[in-house]
Amino acid sequence: xxxxxPETTDSAGAPEARAxxxxxxxDIAQRVGLNPSTVSRALNKPGRTNAATEEKIRAAAAExxxxxxxxxxxxxxxxxxxxxxxxxxxxxxxxxxxxxxxxQVARANGFTLIISETEGSAExxxxxxxxxxxxxxxLLVVAxxxxxxxxxxxxxxxxxxxxxxxxxxxxxxxxxxPMGLVAALDHLDDLGHRSVAYLGLGGAQINRSRWDLxxxxxxxxxxxVVEIAVDAPTVxxxxxxxxxxxxxxVTAVLxxxxxxxxGLLRAARSAGLSLPEAFSVIGFDDIFSAELAVPALTTxxxxxxxxxxRAMETLIDPEHNRAPxxxxxxxxxxxxxxxxxxxx
Amino acid sequence: xxxxxPETTDSAGAPEARAxxxxxxxDIAQRVGLNPSTVSRALNKPGRTNAATEEKIRAAAAExxxxxxxxxxxxxxxxxxxxxxxxxxxxxxxxxxxxxxxxQVARANGFTLIISETEGSAExxxxxxxxxxxxxxxLLVVAxxxxxxxxxxxxxxxxxxxxxxxxxxxxxxxxxxPMGLVAALDHLDDLGHRSVAYLGLGGAQINRSRWDLxxxxxxxxxxxVVEIAVDAPTVxxxxxxxxxxxxxxVTAVLxxxxxxxxGLLRAARSAGLSLPEAFSVIGFDDIFSAELAVPALTTxxxxxxxxxxRAMETLIDPEHNRAPxxxxxxxxxxxxxxxxxxxx
DNA sequence: CTGTTAGCGCGTTCAT
DNA sequence: ATGAACGCGCTAACAG
Numbered sequence: 223x224x225x226x227x228p229e230t231t232d233s234a235g236a237p238e239a240r241a242x243x244x245x246x247x248x249d250i251a252q253r254v255g256l257n258p259s260t261v262s263r264a265l266n267k268p269g270r271t272n273a274a275t276e277e278k279i280r281a282a283a284a285e286x287x288x289x290x291x292x293x294x295x296x297x298x299x300x301x302x303x304x305x306x307x308x309x310x311x312x313x314x315x316x317x318x319x320x321x322x323x324x325x326q327v328a329r330a331n332g333f334t335l336i337i338s339e340t341e342g343s344a345e346x347x348x349x350x351x352x353x354x355x356x357x358x359x360x361l362l363v364v365a366x367x368x369x370x371x372x373x374x375x376x377x378x379x380x381x382x383x384x385x386x387x388x389x390x391x392x393x394x395x396x397x398x399x400p401m402g403l404v405a406a407l408d409h410l411d412d413l414g415h416r417s418v419a420y421l422g423l424g425g426a427q428i429n430r431s432r433w434d435l436x437x438x439x440x441x442x443x444x445x446x447v448v449e450i451a452v453d454a455p456t457v458x459x460x461x462x463x464x465x466x467x468x469x470x471x472v473t474a475v476l477x478x479x480x481x482x483x484x485g486l487l488r489a490a491r492s493a494g495l496s497l498p499e500a501f502s503v504i505g506f507d508d509i510f511s512a513e514l515a516v517p518a519l520t521t522x523x524x525x526x527x528x529x530x531x532r533a534m535e536t537l538i539d540p541e542h543n544r545a546p547x548x549x550x551x552x553x554x555x556x557x558x559x560x561x562x563x564x565x566x
Numbered sequence: 567x568x569x570x571x572p573e574t575t576d577s578a579g580a581p582e583a584r585a586x587x588x589x590x591x592x593d594i595a596q597r598v599g600l601n602p603s604t605v606s607r608a609l610n611k612p613g614r615t616n617a618a619t620e621e622k623i624r625a626a627a628a629e630x631x632x633x634x635x636x637x638x639x640x641x642x643x644x645x646x647x648x649x650x651x652x653x654x655x656x657x658x659x660x661x662x663x664x665x666x667x668x669x670q671v672a673r674a675n676g677f678t679l680i681i682s683e684t685e686g687s688a689e690x691x692x693x694x695x696x697x698x699x700x701x702x703x704x705l706l707v708v709a710x711x712x713x714x715x716x717x718x719x720x721x722x723x724x725x726x727x728x729x730x731x732x733x734x735x736x737x738x739x740x741x742x743x744p745m746g747l748v749a750a751l752d753h754l755d756d757l758g759h760r761s762v763a764y765l766g767l768g769g770a771q772i773n774r775s776r777w778d779l780x781x782x783x784x785x786x787x788x789x790x791v792v793e794i795a796v797d798a799p800t801v802x803x804x805x806x807x808x809x810x811x812x813x814x815x816v817t818a819v820l821x822x823x824x825x826x827x828x829g830l831l832r833a834a835r836s837a838g839l840s841l842p843e844a845f846s847v848i849g850f851d852d853i854f855s856a857e858l859a860v861p862a863l864t865t866x867x868x869x870x871x872x873x874x875x876r877a878m879e880t881l882i883d884p885e886h887n888r889a890p891x892x893x894x895x896x897x898x899x900x901x902x903x904x905x906x907x908x909x910x
Numbered sequence: 911c912t913g914t915t916a917g918c919g920c921g922t923t924c925a926t
Numbered sequence: 927a928t929g930a931a932c933g934c935g936c937t938a939a940c941a942g
Contacts, residue, residue, distance in 0.1 A: 244700060244723065246935055257913050262937060272911060291700040293640045294935030297918040302637060304680070304701075312666045315659065315854075322656045325683055334698065336648075337681045339669055354678065356588060356635040356919095357648075379588065457854065484858055510801065511855035514828055590919055601929045606921060616927060638919030641934040700935095 245286040253282045265290070292334075296357075304334040305537060306354045307385075309364035310342040314455070315509040316479060316526060317364065320385060323530025324362055331538055333359075344368055348376075355380050360537045363389075365428055385533040386526075387428040388548070395533040395549040399435055402522040402553030406504050407439045409520075409555055410474050413563045415502065417446040419472040421463055421482055424451040429478070436476060448472065452482055460485025464493065473501050473564035480505040480512050480521055487515055487560070502561040517559035525551045589630040597626045609634070636678075640701075649881060650680040650698045651729075652691060653708035658799065659853040660823060660870060661708060664729060667874025668706055675882055677703075688712055692720070699724050704881045707733075709772055729877040730870075731772040732892070739877040739893040743779055746866040746897030750848050751783045753864075753899060754818050757907045759846065761790040763816040765807055765826055768795040773822070780820060792816065796826055804829025808837065811845065817908035818846040824853045824865055831859055831904070846905040861903035869895045 247265075251258040256275065264271045264279040271279075282288075296302040307324050309317050321337065328335045336358060340347040344367040351361060360381040366373060366389065374391040376382060384394035410418060420436050422429045433449055440447035450466050452459035460482035467475055467486065477483035483505035490497050497503065497517055505512060505521035512519040532549050591609075595602040600619065608615045608623040615623075626632075640646040651668050653661050665681065672679045680702060684691040688711040695705060704725040710717060710733065718735040720726060728738035754762060764780050766773045777793055784791035794810050796803035804826035811819055811830065821827035827849035834841050841847065841861055849856060849865035856863040876893050 248935080258935090259914080259937075260912055262935095263912085266937080270911085275911090287696075289696055289700060291935055293637045293646060293701055294918095295937075296637045297641065297920095297935080298937045300918080312669060313662050315662075318657050318659070318662065321681075322683070325656060325681065329683070334680055334682070334701070336678055337665075337669065338673070338679070339666070352631075352633060356633060357637055357678070484855075488858065511828075511858055514832065514855055514859050516860040592919080602919090603921080603930080604928055606919095607928085610921080614927085619927085635919055638934095639921075641919080641936095642921045644934080 244291075245288045246291070247288075250279060250282045250286055250288055253286070254278050301359050302357055303332065304336055304358050305360050305362065305534070306336040306338060306358045307362040307364065308338045308340060308347060308350050308354070310340050310347075310367065311455075312337070312339050314479075314481065315511070316386075316481075316507045316524070318509075319526035320364065320530040320533075323527040323532075324385075324534040325530075327531045327534040327538070333538070340367070342367060348372070351376050351382075362533050362537055381537060383533050383537040385529055386524075388431070393536050393547045393549075395529050395536065395551065397524045397529065397553040398550045399432060399553065402506075402524075402555065403432070403435050403439055405553075405555035406476060406522060407436070407443060407445065409557065409561065410502065410504070411443045411445060413474075413502070413561060415445065415474040415564050417472045418448075418474040418476060419467055419470050420447060420449050421452055421460065421467070421475055421477045421486070422449050423455045423459075423478050432478075446472075452478060455479055455482060457481050457485035457488065460487075461489035464489040467501065473566065474561070475501060475503050477503060477505050480507045480509045480519060483519055483521070483560075484511065484515060487517070487519070491516075498560050498562040499565050502564070504555075504561060508556055512556075513558060515560075520558045520561040521556055523554045523556050525553075588635070589632045590635070591632075594623065594626045594630055594632055597630070598622050645703050646701055647676065648678045648680055648702045649704050649706065649878070650682060650702045651706040651708065652682045652684060652694050652698070654684050654686040654691075654711065655799075656681070656683045658823075658825065659855070660730075660825075660851045660868070663870035664708060664874040664877075667871040667876075668729075668878040669874075671875045671878040671882070677882070684711070686711060692716070695720050695726075706877050706881055725881060727877050727881040729873055730868075732775070737880050737891045737893075739873050739880065739895065741866075741868045741873065741897040742894045743776060743897065746868075746899065747776070747779050747783055749897075749899035750820060750866060751780070751787060751789070753901065753905065754846070754848070755787045755789060757818075757846070757905065759789065759818040759908050761816045762792075762818040762820060763811055763814050764791060764793050765796055765804065765811070765819055765821045765830070766793050767799045767803075767822050776822075790816075794819075796822060799823055799826060801825050801829040801832065804831075805833035808833040816845065817910065818848070818905070821847060821849050824849040824851045824856050824863060827863055827865065827904070828855065828859060831861070831863070835860075842904050842906040843909050846908070848899075848905060852900055856900075857902060859904075864902045864905040865900050867898045867900050869897075 247258045247261040251261045261279050264276040292303050305328055325335050338350050347367055362383055362385050364385045365387050370390045377392055382392055384392050388394050388396045422433050448470055452463050455478050483503050505519045508521045508523035512521050591602045591605040595605045605623050608620040636647055649672055669679050682694050684694055691711055706727055706729050708729045709731050714734045721736055726736055728736050732738050732740045766777050792814055796807050799822050827847050849863045852865045852867035856865050
């Protein structure tokens, strides 16, 4: 367009807002009669260029509606300005608040968030991480199914922070399991329960530590405890477990999460059982529907939102990545109506 | 292991899996003694290269653990293999099934999904879309706060598909509102309700059409109807509306969504009201907790998952983008316990 | 303070 | 069938 006179410039000032193609630094450089690199500098390193021309450049950029192309920027710099969060199951309400916390911190810092689901499969998780790595500046891995060594190997390429579960060789943000379980067991102990079941999810790494801990704590209080495995950490999984719970003869149940607890509640109600008289139930997470249930769910409230924000903060912050930081957040017992003294 | 070539190369065959840097087509080109462009061709246009060398290249790529850099690929092609979904509120359970549907289709087709929240603000939405545009091949906009004209203008840069709400000049996938509302009003009419309230969200585009439709349908049945605005489409918003609902004297309420309905239920219970005797409630969406509530929620079930999959499919499919397609999915009334004949 | 020159990793003409 | 050269949009040396 500008077959320009050195001095005049604007003459044939046609509004070149063509549909589709977006303006580049070349367009604005040509418009103000400067070099593209100068434009780049003016836009990115404020102060390192003449105040007057910087203003001219900014004005032109604004007029043209210029927006930097993150992809093009990522090539030379190696930084894409995007982070990824990879988790087993998007529909699990537990992840809602966590994702939101992470997204909020990312956006507040001008970063974009990629979200990816692994369906609880270790292979998909590995594949996903490797595929995403070149496009992101770091990954937030929630409830990973990969073992520590593999995670550590993957983290040599791009920083990885574990969220909602502890990762020995990587920075992580997780709830204080001992604190929560102690509160739960004490509560049950105080009510007089002598026999409880832990409704766990076989296979998940995070499940093992919970079960081991529960075993120790119950033992220390002289409470008998059995593990009952659910097929999936869902409402259906919990409902399917009712039969085994009743067969076990326990007076109280610790559920893997609130979804499982919900399922158990629903199945019990369908079977004509009255809770908490038939047995007590303690959930995990305190998802928004926990207090909506009948009976309202006694549960361990996990600070999911904060787990998300803290995890994203340590991912973004280069400092925290150096020394594998371990952030542990309080896990609080919320007592509602699903727990009571045993009737037998 | 090719330490084969007498003349060139490998001698100091050190395993170059250096931590950090990922192999490029140059690495594999050099490894097999070919030109990078040949490698590119072999990997992307199967058949357009010698079968033998193609195999050699593939083998080398596998050994090195090569993965194409999406960013670098996006520059020359203009396609990033990434799509974005932008929505007002991540924590709304409604959006999760939708996101999951979209994510599933995206991943099944080898695409990555970016997720971004707008907090229900039109400005943030515009800003978000413009920022994301250069990095994506298209956008899925859920419950947009932008008007049709602006959306259409934005869509000239990169394809946009509307989800869960109708967008006149853009392709969209949305539930069949008339179908659902007719069922809801008929249900209420049959039960004998003569006066209902619509608990709507002021400001949202999608809200207007619902209200207008409700007005028409109620009118046609000789049912009096009032609109009560909630501050936010959340449990809290619904709870706060209880006072106005009672003041209005209606015998039934149509809630903007299940969250609002949940809030109303909870507030009513706290106030010692018995539902559905005091008044009937119909929700919208049928989120998983709807049947957990007490009384279990009668609600309009929205095919959220399918909205997500269909929307992503039309976004991906270049055909559907040409002629602004309108996909309308059935909205079914699920009758549970929160509706009954009026007691006054 | 600004212009020149080189790439980042890849796809895509062109030649060969 | 393969190689050489160029460009995508931008940043980063290095000159001037």
